[in-house]
Amino acid sequence: MIETLISGITYSSLLSLMALGITLLYRTTKVPNFAHASFVVFGIYTSYTLALLGYNPYLGTLLGFIVSGIIALILFYALLEPLRRRKSSIFILMMATLTYDILMFGIINIYADYLQTTFKIPARNVYLAPQDFTLIGLKGVTIVSTSLLIVLLMLLYILLNRTIIGAALRAVMENPSLAQANGINVSLMLALSWFLAGGLAGVAGALLPMYMMTDPSTGMLLIAPMFCASILGGLEQIYGAPLGGFILGLATTVLVSWLSGVIGYWIMTYSLMVPYITLIVTLIFIPRGVVSIILKR
Amino acid sequence: MLVIEKLNSGYGKLHVLYDVSLTAKRKEITAVLGPNGAGKTTLLNSIFGLADIYSGSIELDDERLNKMPPHMISRRGVSYVFQLMNIFPNLTVEENLRLVARFSGMNHKDIENSLKEIYDLFPILKERRRQVAGTLSGGERQMLAISIGLIKRPRLLLLDEPTAGLAVRYVDMLIEKILEMKKTMDMIILLVEQNVHKALKIADKVYVLVSGRIIFEGTPSELVNKEDIAKMYLGVG
Ligand SMILES: Nc1ncnc2c1ncn2[C@@H]1O[C@H](COP(=O)(O)OP(=O)(O)OP(=O)(O)O)[C@@H](O)[C@H]1O
Numbered sequence: 001m002i003e004t005l006i007s008g009i010t011y012s013s014l015l016s017l018m019a020l021g022i023t024l025l026y027r028t029t030k031v032p033n034f035a036h037a038s039f040v041v042f043g044i045y046t047s048y049t050l051a052l053l054g055y056n057p058y059l060g061t062l063l064g065f066i067v068s069g070i071i072a073l074i075l076f077y078a079l080l081e082p083l084r085r086r087k088s089s090i091f092i093l094m095m096a097t098l099t100y101d102i103l104m105f106g107i108i109n110i111y112a113d114y115l116q117t118t119f120k121i122p123a124r125n126v127y128l129a130p131q132d133f134t135l136i137g138l139k140g141v142t143i144v145s146t147s148l149l150i151v152l153l154m155l156l157y158i159l160l161n162r163t164i165i166g167a168a169l170r171a172v173m174e175n176p177s178l179a180q181a182n183g184i185n186v187s188l189m190l191a192l193s194w195f196l197a198g199g200l201a202g203v204a205g206a207l208l209p210m211y212m213m214t215d216p217s218t219g220m221l222l223i224a225p226m227f228c229a230s231i232l233g234g235l236e237q238i239y240g241a242p243l244g245g246f247i248l249g250l251a252t253t254v255l256v257s258w259l260s261g262v263i264g265y266w267i268m269t270y271s272l273m274v275p276y277i278t279l280i281v282t283l284i285f286i287p288r289g290v291v292s293i294i295l296k297r
Numbered sequence: 298m299l300v301i302e303k304l305n306s307g308y309g310k311l312h313v314l315y316d317v318s319l320t321a322k323r324k325e326i327t328a329v330l331g332p333n334g335a336g337k338t339t340l341l342n343s344i345f346g347l348a349d350i351y352s353g354s355i356e357l358d359d360e361r362l363n364k365m366p367p368h369m370i371s372r373r374g375v376s377y378v379f380q381l382m383n384i385f386p387n388l389t390v391e392e393n394l395r396l397v398a399r400f401s402g403m404n405h406k407d408i409e410n411s412l413k414e415i416y417d418l419f420p421i422l423k424e425r426r427r428q429v430a431g432t433l434s435g436g437e438r439q440m441l442a443i444s445i446g447l448i449k450r451p452r453l454l455l456l457d458e459p460t461a462g463l464a465v466r467y468v469d470m471l472i473e474k475i476l477e478m479k480k481t482m483d484m485i486i487l488l489v490e491q492n493v494h495k496a497l498k499i500a501d502k503v504y505v506l507v508s509g510r511i512i513f514e515g516t517p518s519e520l521v522n523k524e525d526i527a528k529m530y531l532g533v534g
């Protein structure tokens with residue numbers, strides 16, 4: 001039981017990092033970003049590549065942040081910004097993120113093929129847990145993912161609330177036209193939010209192979225829980241994301257595992273449905289997310 | 298001085314303003330009046346880089362503003378107080394003011410002085426400085442919006458219908474405040490108003506815009522004497 005809980009906390013931390021970016025982008029650009037799937041996968045392949053080259057895969061968190069941040073920036077400058085300038089609808093922007101995601105999925109597969117022929121390994125199944133370290137009985141990935149989540153949340157808080165760039169970002173989230181009217185370069189701030197969101201997804205992705213078996217389509221499998229965590233927490237508050245991440249993460253792991261003991265093991269098969277059911281229930285009963293209950297607004 | 302010459306502008310294929318020429322001077326209130334849909338907001342949008350300019354020029358103290366993006370125009374000392382959505386609703390009153398001041402490149406001392414000046418002008422905002430801006434009354438919100446425009450001590454202040462939809466006591470008060478601003482602050486005020494009577498009381502110069510064209514230019518008293526225009530378009534006289 002305790003093992004399931006620890007595993008659930010690890011999963012929740014990773015989910016939180018991913019959902020954080022979804023919420024951030026929704027707040028700044030107002031677009032549901034489907035390309036988050038590939039931002040995560042670029043993180044996966046970053047730490048995998050480092051491991052193949054003999055480096056510590058945990059270096060992938062740092063490098064993955066940069067790689068996925070850049071992948072996100074390319075999406076922003078190549079597709080979203082030109083569309084935004086043309087005043088395209090949110091729907092068009094959303095389709096652009098989906099298109100980009102499919103394109104990146106192709107690129108990841110090409111890269112996996114390249115690794116496969118070069119290193120003669122099955123590069124479509126990425127699993128690094130056997131190489132993980134343990135400390136006082138805890139798996140490395142648990143320690144690193146929870147502490148990174150806390151540190152990154154604190155850094156994000158400091159950035160948003162204690163720096164002038166953060167103030168500009170908040171202004172853009174609150175009222176972009178007024179922000180622009182007061183000398184804030186809105187486009188640059190949006191770009192920053194894409195870099196940060198991509199980076200956070202990259203960090204989560206870099207840690208994922210230490211937690212579970214991953215492959216190029218892992219991002220697509222996780223996109224539903226990501227959106228669900230983000231909406232469950234509440235899109236109006238960035239810090240709703242980790243809240244949603246933990247509620248959903250623990251529900252998918254701990255709750256399902258407990259239910260399997262009570263009802264029967266067959267229920268495990270349906271754990272993939274937890275995000276969908278949660279999403280529907282949230283949208284019907286608390287459309288503004290759990291934070292809206294906490295903030296009583 | 299703000300000098301606009303033969304301005305043609307609009308939004309994409311929608312041509313709104315035709316050959317609009319206008320001059321607005323420092324320490325004066327220049328009012329732009331006209332019926333709904335005449336293009337008053339579009340005129341302000343054009344000055345601020347938010348509309349498409351097809352031809353003509355816009356110059357502020359001999360510097361061309363056409364083709365500059367809004368954030369650069371803002372940094373040239375232009376403040377635009379929108380008609381709607383003109384505050385940051387989830388920040389407090391003072392956070393609204395400080396946030397905007399920080400992006401104007403003012404130093405700490407200037408910000409404090411400017412803030413004090415604004416609280417002197419609108420004492421109610423000082424009382425409400427810790428209140429979340431979204432919960433202010435309509436009149437207070439409008440005062441905050443104008444203060445956001447004033448905090449960086451602009452050379453040019455663009456006001457789009459600041460009294461629209463306000464209770465009568467607020468309308469009179471805001472009009473008084475705009476007059477006070479003109480006297481105490483060294484700036485060009487371009488005021489778009491639907492409250493024609495009130496606007497004529499404080500304006501030094503008036504333009505009447507109808508269907509995208511300037512059909513009158515002169516002093517308030519000249520306008521009142523032009524009975525045809527005053528009656529037909531503005532419901533005065
Ligand atoms: N952002 C925009 N994009 C496209 N068309 C616009 C935009 N803003 C205004 N228009 C159109 O331009 C024309 C002039 O509108 P404008 O807002 O300038 O009038 P106005 O004189 O300010 O009217 P009101 O008194 O109602 O505020 C209208 O036909 C309007 O539909």
Ligand SMILES: [Mg+2]
Nearest residue numbers: 337338339380
């Ligand atoms: Mg208007």
